[in-house]
Amino acid sequence: MAIFSKTCEYAIRAVFYISHKSASGDRAGLKDIAAGIDSPELYLAKILQDLSRKGLMRSVKGPHGGFYVDADLLARPLSDIVEAVDGFGLFHGCALGLKQCSEINPCPLHEQFKSIRDQISDLLHRTTIGGFNEELLGGLLSLKK
């Protein structure tokens, strides 16, 4: 198992890709993005449509259209994307799948897992959608292969 669903991995990579394009003032077309993050184009379309509907992505139809993020979205935490796609499980769920993670009825891994889960949560809340634009523009970070 991975931390994120495949759908969420695509979503995050796409959002980072679109963000760094937006930073240069460009919009990103579906083909461009799919090639840039190495994802199935038509599946990615669904994911971006979904993010659009939820207000986590902007788009324009027609020639020279495409996807982009505005200043507001650039500043949003990555956790917003993760929540929209994978829900709250990663932030609040029990490691062993108990219906309710709690101090009252803790599973064996609860104490140690809680701390790790909080770190994941912190990381995703601290990281913004636009937070890696410089490194991406500079080619220091990768979104594919």
Add this chain to the structure above:
Amino acid sequence: MAIFSKTCEYAIRAVFYISHKSASGDRAGLKDIAAGIDSPELYLAKILQDLSRKGLMRSVKGPHGGFYVDADLLARPLSDIVEAVDGFGLFHGCALGLKQCSEINPCPLHEQFKSIRDQISDLLHRTTIGGFNEELLGGLLSLKK
């Protein structure tokens, strides 16, 4: 998304359940385990069969038969179970699904994620199958609900 697959959650809970029964010298029957960890009985059967085949579980057929773990297995790390069920992805995979997690071609989350992933790995390698037997016998920890 959760950290573990559902199958792996069942596997870990079952292993802990069987372990604490074994500590009292008892074997655990399928029905008993399924009720004890709140899992679908016949699906759990498959999981335990699989662990048996891989040498991570012992079993005896017939009346008063059931599943148990010996001293050797009690001391094995939980990571053995996780690896057997979910593979190595959790320990080595890229957070964003890049084919290869590496320093050379890191994804944006690499630096921060690496540390978290290592903590998960440490936790699972440090924790043994029998490590929670006292707390489970004492009812301090829960494997269901």
Add this chain to the structure above:
DNA sequence: TGAATAAAGGACAAGAATATCCTTAATTAT
């Protein structure tokens, strides 16, 4: 206005994970 372009949307297809059913094999107790 009309043609071309690109995202939106609905429906469907393929695959993987989860769950169940039924028969077989091993063990125990009578």
Add this chain to the structure above:
DNA sequence: ATAATTAAGGATATTCTTGTCCTTTATTCA
């Protein structure tokens, strides 16, 4: 030996995730 019990194994069913196809809508440009 026989019957009862319990795990093993193979096949199938269901559900969810992932991926594709095709039509519609909005926008741009000539």
